[in-house]
Amino acid sequence: MTDQKTLSHLDLETPEKPFLDANELVINMGPQHPATHGVLRVILRLDGEKVLGLECVIGYLHRGVEKIGEHRTYTMFNPYVDRMDYVAAVSNGLGYCETVEKLLNVEAPPRAQHVRVILTELNRIASHQLWLGTHALDIGAITPLFYTFRDREEILKIFEKYCGARLTTHAFRIGGLQYETYAGFEKEVKNFLDFFRPKIDEYEELLTSNRIWVERTKGVGKISAQDCIALGVTGPVLRASGVKWDLRKAQPYACYKNFDFEIPIGQNGDTYDRYLVRMVEMRQSVRIIQQAVDALPEGPIMAKVPKVMKPPAGEVYHSIEAPKGELGYFIVSDGSTQPYRLRVRPPSFVNLQALDQMCRGQLVADVIAVIGTLDIVLGEVDR
Amino acid sequence: MPPVTLTTSGFSRRVQKAKMQSMLHITTLHYLVLGAALFLLGVIGVLTRRNVVIVLMSIELILNAVNLNLVAFSHYWQSMPARVGGGPTALHGQIFSIFVITDAAAEAAVGLGILIAFFRNKETVNIDEVNLLKW
Amino acid sequence: MQSVIQYITSYLGSNQTPGAAGNLFWVFVYIMLVFGGLSVAVIAMNWLERKILAHMQVRLGPMRVGPHGLLQPIADALKLLLKEDLIPADADRVIFWAAPFMVVLAAFTVFVVVPFGPTHAITDMNIGILFMLGVSSLSVLGIVMAGWASNSHYPLIGALRSSAQMVSYEVAMGMAVVSVILMTSLNAAGTGTLSMIGIVQAQLAQHEWFIFKFFPLGLIAFFIFAVAMVAETNRAPFDLAEAESELTAGFHTEYSGFRWSLFFLAEYSAMIAVSSIAVTLWLGGWLRPFPNMLAGAGWEQFFSFIPGTSFLFLAALCFYSTARMPKHPYFRIQTIGLAGFGAVLGLVGLILFIPPVRAWVQDIFWFSAKVAGFMYLYIWYRGTFPRYRFDQLMKMGWKVLLPMGLGILILTAGVALYQQNLWHP
């Protein structure tokens, strides 16, 4: 098939001649390992410390989210999507709600869309903060973790005040929002932005020009734009390889086309570039939120949707730019209250398959750095 | 440090008579016997073991036995009068033992390097298998 | 009985170390004192590291066990001693059992020659610094044994990394040390010394700490040693052997309870040991700041008050925290405990003002203060730096520090020859 053809140049199966045949070491990294970000199990084939190849074993956190979706009504399934990428629950909800809206052919009112953008971008910042903290921890810098968690708390406070939950927010409804923003929401978001801008500089001060950090990340886990596209890698990983592809610009959803922001891209496609891309993305998110809060319109927050949703028979695919990459939902409706088939295209799952390609020929320590830089969430990989 | 006194000229036969006393009086001969025993252990190891690593270790034993003799003799010479070449500066044995240690380091490095190359090609560490000049 | 007392008191007048005087009783007393002090230092270091690191990372650190978590190390020690002592089924039991003791032995034996003062060392060896480097290099054997005996992949990789790292950095370390030994030979006789006490006395005689000698040669040598000693003790940013995010815990992954705590003890005492080498070689050992420049009875008086004052300062800090404790009855015991701790510190400070004690404790105080500075550096590194990768570490050791060390050695020798007027081209 065409896929085979595109993948053939990757040459994933070619075995390398090991240095000491008898000394080839097979190491099980995980599922209980401090640096695999959950229950990922990586089987490493090592020559000394050099990685000859690796294989990911996933499924330790499989809960059958897609199957559950086929047995719930459209509304009832909405909270489940929060449990996939639990550090970016708002994005998951946005993707799902927009997909069903597309199926129902309704559109959320402008105010709802603005609030959605604000919360989603806040969540992007929170997700990137968590990534930064854990990634730095993997590479050995323990302090950034505490800084980012301290600042992430402010975002979670806003979520908590808005919808009562911090992690699995369930913030959006099909057709708009359930809750009007609380009094002082705009002020608090603006306060957060003012508070957060210098904090990014603080993180960068600790890492960006740190000699050891640069040595540990530059040239590590390189992946070319061609390989990225062939493997279906999206999000910051793709952009760091130099492909200017962001669904917020490429296929604008919500009200992103109203806002002015840049898409950062890297050049080398290494861990350092991915780090820089995500740092700039945080700054751009701040910019988007600022514009969205300033232009927050008055009006209704819920479009007219029937109480019992029976979308017309047909299928729809809609994807958004989640913090980790393209998050797509594919829903087949047979006209009943429940989807006939529901399929999620999670960014972490697709990005994870680039791990082998990125780690070949590197050292064990680099595998850790690369797993960190892919920013995977096992809840989303396994679903 | 108590003053050093030379009670005998070095070629004494008196002590030898009292066997028990000689056991409790540590002389150069004691060190030499210890060195000889260690040397024999090393020789047996080299001649009988099949594992190259252990053969190399036995060679280290032999070198150490030699070193022990050298240092013991150096100690002995230090107590000799200066007119026969002794005296406190007669440290030639110790110097020689330092050279022997240097030599041992070089031998271990090269020997283990050869061992690695051998193991990579034959996947064994048995010395019996080393029966070709080139493999 | 009389002779026993006489044997004990005969040492008091001498100005030698007990080892050199050959007085077994005092040797034993000094061993007890040094190792007791070392254990207390390790416990204090454990608490301080957690608190300082916590404050660097905008959190509080241990707060529950005792006021400000002061009793936390004791609670931890109790927990470790009561934990089940696991030995993996396929482990080599004898070596697994012996490895932690080997490491502890190497880390503790080093302190035999550490000079806390001109007479306050267990013994002074003619080959002091060589002995310290040699014995501390034995700890690598224990680490290799632990990694191999666990019969597991992570410890094995950790042990291989650690041994390669320690052996490579020892070379650069040796170069830096030799340049100091060259500096000690700048006297009338032209003979240097390897003795730890001799090195400090050479600094006193030359009116200069060796870190400032032949500026910037001494400083660069010190820098090389300061980097190598962090690598030698497997601490961040060179903690590859126990990199918790890569190898879970490196060579001691399979260890638990008491044996694990032995590794912990050895790591911290090794840190103190290499810091005391650095202090002795470059920072003037027990000498107070400016012993020559600010000499005279007045200055002597002034500097002799500093130990007591610093203890009083700590006591004041304790009382300040006591005043800030919550007034709720729930905290009453903690408040009283903190006040008591402050009172003890204050009492120690006052005792240090008594004239004979004041004169007696000077050397030990300055030595410990300098070592404590290094300990703070260790914690600071850990809070700031990411971890090096193994090949980068090796590259740094062999391609940066070793050539630098060689260059410094040659330059130092050249300058020393020039100063001694031995240079006749």
Next chain:
Amino acid sequence: MAPVATPFFFYLLSALMLAGGILVITRKNPVHSALALITTLLAQAAIYLMLYAPFVAGVQIILYAGGIMVLFLFVIMLVSIDRSIKERQFNSQWLIGVVAATALGGLFIAVYTKGTDLFPGQATLAAAEGDNTQRLASLLYGQYMFSFEIASLLLLVAIIGAVVMAKKRI
């Protein structure tokens, strides 16, 4: 410092050394052999101290126990030893080897008993150990300068040889 209980320490250390030596040549597992050898080397360093050779003792610890033996352990871990442990440990000529060694031992015994007259009966105290290192240094860099340079050349050759041997292909 005057030596304390010299005979006791001599016999203790000799016993340690001989036990270590026997273990070296009899253990199946090379790691155990290496550890036994380390015991022997450390005991020997202590014996050097008894012989008033502190510098040689220091070199023995730092180079042998800290350097060479770590190299040995490193290599043992690099080559897999699981299979060699299960194999026969002694080669087919072991009997001849033992006989030859016994003959050599007999020779030693003969020499040491017949030639006792040649050896000093009394252990004597050497001069102050205090300047042992300085004296060694002036000998090493004076009279033995040429040998010293040759030794460093030997080390250089050994390093290059070891690197070439351990390279990927020969």
